[in-house]
Amino acid sequence: xxxxxxxxxxxxxxxxxxxxxxxxxxxxxxxxxxxxxxxxxxxxxxxxxxxxxxxxxxxxxxxxxxxxxxxxxxxxxxxxxxxxxxxxxxxxxxxxxxxxxxxxxxxxxxxxxxxxxxxxxxxxxxxxxxxxxxxxxxxxxxxxxxxxxxxxxxxxxxxxxxxxxxxxxxxxxxxxxxxxxxxxxxxxxxxxxxxxxxxxxxxxxxxxxxxxxxxxxxxxxxxxxxxxxxxxxxxxxxxxxxxxxxxxxxxxxxxxxxxxxxxxxxxxxxxxxxxxxxxxxxxxxxxxxxxxxxxxxxxxxxxxxxxxxxxxxxxxxxxxxxxxxxxxxxxxxxxxxxxxxxxxxxxxxxxxxxxxxxxxxxxxxxxxxxxxxxxxxxxxxxxxxxxxxxxxxxxxxxxxxxxxxxxxxxxxxxxxxxxxxxxxxxxxxxxxxxxxxxxxxxxxxxxxxxxxxxxxxxxxxxxxxxxxxxxxxxxxxxxxxx
Amino acid sequence: xxxxxxxxxxxxxxxxxxxxxxxxxxxxxxxxxxxxxxxxxxxxxxxxxxxxxxxxxxxxxxxxxxxxxxxxxxxxxxxxxxxxxxxxxx
Numbered sequence: 001x002x003x004x005x006x007x008x009x010x011x012x013x014x015x016x017x018x019x020x021x022x023x024x025x026x027x028x029x030x031x032x033x034x035x036x037x038x039x040x041x042x043x044x045x046x047x048x049x050x051x052x053x054x055x056x057x058x059x060x061x062x063x064x065x066x067x068x069x070x071x072x073x074x075x076x077x078x079x080x081x082x083x084x085x086x087x088x089x090x091x092x093x094x095x096x097x098x099x100x101x102x103x104x105x106x107x108x109x110x111x112x113x114x115x116x117x118x119x120x121x122x123x124x125x126x127x128x129x130x131x132x133x134x135x136x137x138x139x140x141x142x143x144x145x146x147x148x149x150x151x152x153x154x155x156x157x158x159x160x161x162x163x164x165x166x167x168x169x170x171x172x173x174x175x176x177x178x179x180x181x182x183x184x185x186x187x188x189x190x191x192x193x194x195x196x197x198x199x200x201x202x203x204x205x206x207x208x209x210x211x212x213x214x215x216x217x218x219x220x221x222x223x224x225x226x227x228x229x230x231x232x233x234x235x236x237x238x239x240x241x242x243x244x245x246x247x248x249x250x251x252x253x254x255x256x257x258x259x260x261x262x263x264x265x266x267x268x269x270x271x272x273x274x275x276x277x278x279x280x281x282x283x284x285x286x287x288x289x290x291x292x293x294x295x296x297x298x299x300x301x302x303x304x305x306x307x308x309x310x311x312x313x314x315x316x317x318x319x320x321x322x323x324x325x326x327x328x329x330x331x332x333x334x335x336x337x338x339x340x341x342x343x344x345x346x347x348x349x350x351x352x353x354x355x356x357x358x359x360x361x362x363x364x365x366x367x368x369x370x371x372x373x374x375x376x377x378x379x380x381x382x383x384x385x386x387x388x389x390x391x392x393x394x395x396x397x398x399x400x401x402x403x404x405x406x407x408x409x410x411x412x413x414x415x416x417x418x419x420x421x422x423x424x425x426x427x428x429x430x431x432x433x434x435x436x437x438x439x440x441x442x443x444x445x446x447x448x449x450x451x452x453x454x455x456x457x458x459x460x461x462x463x464x465x466x467x468x469x470x471x472x473x474x475x476x477x478x479x480x481x482x
Numbered sequence: 483x484x485x486x487x488x489x490x491x492x493x494x495x496x497x498x499x500x501x502x503x504x505x506x507x508x509x510x511x512x513x514x515x516x517x518x519x520x521x522x523x524x525x526x527x528x529x530x531x532x533x534x535x536x537x538x539x540x541x542x543x544x545x546x547x548x549x550x551x552x553x554x555x556x557x558x559x560x561x562x563x564x565x566x567x568x569x570x571x572x
Contacts, residue, residue, distance in 0.1 A: 103550075236543035305519040316496065323497075325568050333569040339497070341569035347499045351508075354498055359512055361492045362484065363519075375522040417514050 004029035005166040006480060009075045009223040012169060013116075016059070016074040023059040023074030023118070027052055030076045030120055034167050037482055043142050043152075043162040045081050046089050046122040052076065055118045070116030072230060077112055078162045078171035081122040082129055083214065084203035085109055092205050093125040093137040093155075095348045096322050098329045106203020107238065108172060108214050108231040115230050120168050123158030127350045128319065129174060129207040131155050132182050132422050135413045136352040143409065144186060145481035146446055150406045153186035155179040159217045160187035165482050170223050172231070174204055176212040177307050178401075178426025181438035184217055185401035185450025188440040188476070190467065191217045192224050195457045196433035197242035199228075200235030208314035209240070211307075211430040221439070221468045225249045228460065245458055253472075255465035259291040259395050260453070265300040266399030266425045274400045277442040277449040282398065284473055285466075293394060299383040300428065306383070307427035308420055309363050309376035316360025319353065322346060355416060380431050387432040391456040396466055399425050401438040401450040429454050437463045440476050484513045 004012070004026050015021035031049055038044060062069050079085055082092040084102035086109075091097045105113070113119070126136040134142040134157025142157040144150040145165035152161040156173030160183025163171050173180040175193035184191025192215045199214045206212075216227035229248040235241045262282060267275050286292050324331055324345035331348075333341050349357070363372035390397070403425055412418045429436035434454055441451040451470075455462045489509050493500050500508065561567050 302522065302525055305521050308515065309519055309522065320497075325566055333567060336569040338569050338571050343497045343499045346497050349498070351504075354500070354504070355508060355511060355515075357496045357498065358489065358492045358508060359515055361496045362488070362512070362516065365492070365495075372519060372522060375525055379522065379525055416511050417518060420515070420518075 005033050008220050009072070009169040009218065010220070010226050013071060013073055013075050013226070016063070017069065019063055021074075023056040023063075024053060026074050027056040027076050027118060027120065030166070030168055033165075034121070037145075037165055037167055040148050040482065041143050041145060041161050041165060041167070042140050043124055043158040043165070043167055044078070044121040045091055045093070045124050045139050045158070048088055048119050048121050052118050052120045059116055059118070070114060071226065072112060073116035075117045075169045076120040077117045078121055078123045078159055078168035079109060079119055080125050080156050080159055080171065080173045082125060082174060082205040082207075083109060083172060084205070085119060085122065088119065088122060090122065090205070091139070092129070093127040093139060094350070094353070095138045096324070096328055096345075100327045102203070104203065107200040107235045109203065111231050117230075123156070123162055123171060123173075125158055126155035127353050128205070128315070129155045129176055129179055129212070130315070130352050130356050132178065132419055133412065134158065134183075135409060136350055138350050141409055144406055146188065146406075146448055149408055150447065151186065151409055153183035153402070153406065156217060157183045160184055160189060160191070163187070163189045163217050163219055164480075166480050170216060170218040170227055172214055172227070173217050174212050174214050175430065176208050177311060177423045177430050180215045180217055181401050181426050181436060181450070181452060182422070184438040185452075186406040186448060188443070188448035188450070189217055189219055190221055190224050190437065190439050191215065192228065192437045192460070192463070193429055193435060194228065194232065194460060195435045197240055198244050198435070198458065198460070199232050200238040200241045202235055202237040206318040208311040209318065210314060211311060221464060221471050222251055224437075225251055225464055245461075249461055249464055251468055252465055253468075255469065257285075257290050257395060257462070257466045257469060259293060260285055260398050260466065261293040261295045261390070261394035261396070263300070263397050263399045264294050264296050269424075270400050270403040271405055273405060273444040274403060274449055277444075278398070278400050278451055281441045281451045281470065284470065288469060288473055295390060295394065295397075297386060297390070297428070299379065299386050302379045303383060303428050303431055304420070304424050306376040306379040307423065307431060308359070309372045310380065312356045312360035313364050313373050314360070316357045316364065319349075319357055322349075352416065383428065384432045387428070387434060388456065391434070395455070395462055397454040399452050401425060401452040405444055405447045405449065425452060433457065435460045435463055437467050439467045439470055441474065442476070484509065484516050
């Protein structure tokens with residue numbers, strides 16, 4: 001069996017472009033890998049095997065005829081199942097969309113395909129992006145490749161598991177409150193949530209549109225740069241997308257990172273093993289000549305309640321469109337009147353989605369709007385101002401990605417509040433609209449632990465510089481699980 | 483505290499059918515969550531400003547018609563006459 005799946009996306013695309021590696025052979029290595037591992041992992045909802053092979057064969061043909069095939073030629077991409085893919089089912093992990101096949105590609109998918117990337121499948125996720133463990137997927141939970149009794153994180157858990165176990169070269173996830181960074185941390189891979197507006201959301205099924213961004217989940221920092229340079233940039237089809245810096249992201253082996261500040265509030269209350277890993281990471285950065293400080297963010301204690309107020313409010317509005325009339329699942333309307341049909345079909349949502357819709361309706365309702373939603377908006381403004389002010393004095397902020405280690409499947413699924421509390425370290429970047437990256441930092445009993453770096457708006461290059469330095473200095477095992 | 487009557491009202495405006503069991507279960511879980519976010523009450527701001535993303539009107543793209551040449555029928559619940567069929571309005 002081929003082990004070409006072990007190549008990084010950067011290395012593979014270089015060899016394919018040089019003609020030293022056939023795209024079809026490379027993609028076959030992932031197909032074999034998926035067929036071997038999927039019974040244990042369940043990272044994919046849809047597998048695009050035939051089209052992926054046909055596309056790979058097309059790439060090889062074009063290379064033979066001397067055509068330019070793009071910087072991602074032959075790269076097998078997994079796409080989270082809330083990102084629209086023309087002709088490939090896009091379910092958002094929900095039974096509400098079990099028959100939905102988009103007639104268009106999301107902008108990010110168009111950009112990947114233009115550079116020769118191949119869509120190998122659609123990745124499992126918590127239903128509509130609501131969750132931190134992928135256990136709320138209506139198609140079954142994904143398993144962590146490092147220990148299959150444990151969760152891979154969420155909501156982009158399929159992406160974390162698939163990339164970590166080499167079922168695909170790289171993946172795209174979406175991050176509303178940590179949904180890229182959490183699986184990156186739990187699966188020992190690199191996950192970047194870009195600045196809000198840096199990557200087009202056209203074609204991303206909305207959960208909370210003021211908070212979410214599409215971003216890459218990859219095995220290395222170099223691969224994150226490769227994918228980001230393809231998907232980022234202004235899109236006329238997304239009015240919230242902004243113009244990004246003119247210089248694309250680069251790998252700078254000699255980059256100088258001046259200072260990193262540990263956010264003490266993020267580490268308080270973390271599992272001791274997580275705290276130790278973060279402090280070890282700080283020591284590593286200090287050994288590399290980087291100035292380390294410790295700071296406190298006043299607004300942190302309000303961040304998570306604000307997030308769950310705003311996100312659920314937006315979700316209750318965004319999910320109002322699912323009435324099964326224009327798209328959805330097979331359920332004839334004969335015998336129903338309007339209201340009863342719509343409320344009957346909407347029972348097809350899972351429990352967590354129903355909970356968040358109800359909470360969102362509550363915080364927006366008359367008598368409670370000022371107490372919750374308006375307060376949360378004001379807090380969000382205050383947090384953003386505080387972050388921007390601190391980031392003028394410190395280049396980067398550091399903290400744990402997750403306050404706990406990966407946990408067993410089934411351990412927290414019956415206690416929603418316990419699940420929400422896990423997002424305490426990640427929601428800050430979404431509320432502030434700033435970029436954040438999770439990088440592997442260690443293990444405890446073979447369970448991965450990640451650290452999180454945050455930077456100012458459009459300062460992804462600083463994140464990449466620090467992450468690359470850390471990746472090379474830490475030299476974590478390159479062993480692939482399973 | 484989120485009462486059962488409030489939850490009944492919320493399920494009506496959200497258009498969600500809930501069984502009695504779900505109502506009981508969600509009532510406790512949602513109440514716990516609301517108690518957690520009640521910490522927002524302790525926040526008092528000197529300013530009432532709210533961050534908004536400002537868009538310059540000149541940034542909007544041109545309103546041009548692009549013909550869609552694909553076939554919508556396989557992708558949707560359209561009838562052969564390309565109509566959306568829904569339940570009766572009472």
